[in-house]
Amino acid sequence: MSFLSYLINGVSLGSVYAIIALGYTMVYGIAKMLNFAHGDVIMVGGFAVFVSVHGMGLPTGAAIVLSIVICTALGILIEGIAYRPLRNAASPLAVLITAIGVSYLLQNLALILFGANTKSFTSVVGFGPFKLAGGSLVITGETVVTITACILIMVCLMLFINKTKTGQAMLAVSEDKGAAQLMGIDVNRTISITFAIGSALAAIAGVLLCSAYPSLTPYTGAMPGIKAFVAAVFGGIGSIPGAFIGGILLGVIEIFGKAYISSQMADAIVFGVLVVVLLVKPTGILGKNIQEKV
Numbered sequence: 001m002s003f004l005s006y007l008i009n010g011v012s013l014g015s016v017y018a019i020i021a022l023g024y025t026m027v028y029g030i031a032k033m034l035n036f037a038h039g040d041v042i043m044v045g046g047f048a049v050f051v052s053v054h055g056m057g058l059p060t061g062a063a064i065v066l067s068i069v070i071c072t073a074l075g076i077l078i079e080g081i082a083y084r085p086l087r088n089a090a091s092p093l094a095v096l097i098t099a100i101g102v103s104y105l106l107q108n109l110a111l112i113l114f115g116a117n118t119k120s121f122t123s124v125v126g127f128g129p130f131k132l133a134g135g136s137l138v139i140t141g142e143t144v145v146t147i148t149a150c151i152l153i154m155v156c157l158m159l160f161i162n163k164t165k166t167g168q169a170m171l172a173v174s175e176d177k178g179a180a181q182l183m184g185i186d187v188n189r190t191i192s193i194t195f196a197i198g199s200a201l202a203a204i205a206g207v208l209l210c211s212a213y214p215s216l217t218p219y220t221g222a223m224p225g226i227k228a229f230v231a232a233v234f235g236g237i238g239s240i241p242g243a244f245i246g247g248i249l250l251g252v253i254e255i256f257g258k259a260y261i262s263s264q265m266a267d268a269i270v271f272g273v274l275v276v277v278l279l280v281k282p283t284g285i286l287g288k289n290i291q292e293k294v
Contacts, residue, residue: 002259004137005137005138006255006256006259007252007255007256008137008139008143009143009255010248010251010252010253010254010255010256011147011248011251011252012142012143012146012147012212012251013212013251013254013255014231014247014248014249014250014251014252014254015146015147015149015150015151015208015247015248015251016146016150016205016208016209016212016224016247016251017224017227017228017231017246017247017248017250017251018150018154018228018231018243018244018246018247018248018251019149019150019153019201019204019205019208019247020038020039020042020201020202020205020224020225020228020231020247021228021229021231021232021235021243021244021246021247022153022154022157022198022201022240022243022244022247023035023038023197023198023199023201023202023205023228024038024198024228024229024232024237024243025232025235025237025238025239025240025242025243026157026170026194026197026198026240027194027195027198028232028237028238029174029237029238029239029240030170030173030174030190030191030194031083031087031173031191031194031195032174033083033087033095033099034095034096034099034229035078035083035099035195035198036096036099036100036102036103036225036229037078037082037099037100037102037103037106038198038199038202038225038228038229039103039202039221039222039223039224039225039226039228039229040102040103040106040107040110040221040222040225041071041074041075041078041106041199041202041203041206041221042202042203042205042206042209042220042221042224042225043106043107043110043206043216043217043218043219043220043221043222044070044071044074044106044110044203044206044221045067045068045070045071045202045203045204045205045206045207046067046121046206046207046209046210046216046220046221047110047113047114047119047216048063048066048067048070048071048203049063049064049066049067049121049124049206049207049210050119050121050210050216052066052067053122054122060124060126063124064124064203064204064207067203067206067207068200068203068204070203071199071200071202071203071206072196072199072200072203074199075195075196075198075199075200075202076192076195076196076199078102078195078199079191079192079195080192082098082099082101082102083095083098083099083195084188084191086098087191103222107218107219107222108218110218111218114218116217116218117217118215118216118217119215119216119217120214120215120216121210121211121214121215121216122214123141123142123211123212123214124207124211125140125141125142125145125211126141127141128140128141129141130144140212142208142211142212143212145208145211146208146211146212149204149208150244150247153201153204154240154241154244157197157240158240158241161240166190166193169185169186169190170190170193170194172185173185173187173190173191174238202221205224205228206220206221209224223267227250227254227267227270228247230246230250230270230271230274231243231246231247231249231250232246232247233246233274233278233284234246234249234250234273234274234277234284234285235247235249235284235285235286235287236283236284236285236286236287237284237287238287239284239286239287241286242284242285242286242287245285245286246284246285249285250270253269253270253273254266254267254269254270257269257270
């Protein structure tokens with residue numbers, strides 16, 4: 001049963017990576033920007049719930065909603081102040097460097113406000129574990145909620161992108177911003193909505209991550225953010241199903257690496273697998289080759 005237990009834990013961790021990666025892949029697919037501050041929005045979401053519950057005494061549901069609202073507003077603010085003025089910059093490195101700067105800004109603000117000490121995070125999941133196969137297989141409530149939330153989010157995103165007018169506007173902007181603007185689409189508004197959705201997903205991922213691994217620091221989102229970016233590239237950045245598949249595979253590889261090879265080598269194994277995949281298929285699992293017109 002240990003293999004099945006590791007597999008379930010891997011899918012659970014991978015579901016968190018997938019939710020974060022969905023935010024990465026939406027922003028890149030539509031705005032063609034790499035938002036490396038995305039991982040720190042996860043941390044902001046975790047602290048928003050922590051302060052709401054322990055500092056303000058709000059019920060868990062209200063704290064989660066408040067966290068999503070705060071992160072959504074933060075995403076819009078970051079895009080409007082830090083990224084929008086550089087959207088047409090001569091070098092794409094300008095946006096990348098700005099994203100790293102925003103990341104460190106959020107981390108240091110959290111250090112000033114909350115200190116460097118690890119905070120004990122109370123799980124938002126209100127039901128206990130399920131015991132199967134005579135008690136030899138235990139599935140935590142956090143695992144059930146995380147996997148279910150990931151699947152629902154991916155399905156809802158796919159429906160939103162393909163069935164709504166705003167989703168169609170996002171697809172148009174991802175293809176050609178100039179042509180979309182000529183067709184009457186508000187490009188700035190569309191990209192702001194994209195950042196808002198991505199940041200809301202980061203808040204949800206932060207709550208789920210801290211519930212499964214109940215600790216919180218100003219650096220909580222740093223490594224999960226990097227791994228989620230790896231998952232997005234792994235699956236094919238810009239592809240929503242690719243981000244989902246990449247996140248799940250990454251989580252499974254990481255847990256199996258810790259269980260069967262070495263817990264110290266798990267991260268190296270994850271990044272090593274990415275290198276191998278990109279050598280075989282540079283665009284990722286579901287990525288498409290784009291031919292440049294000259």
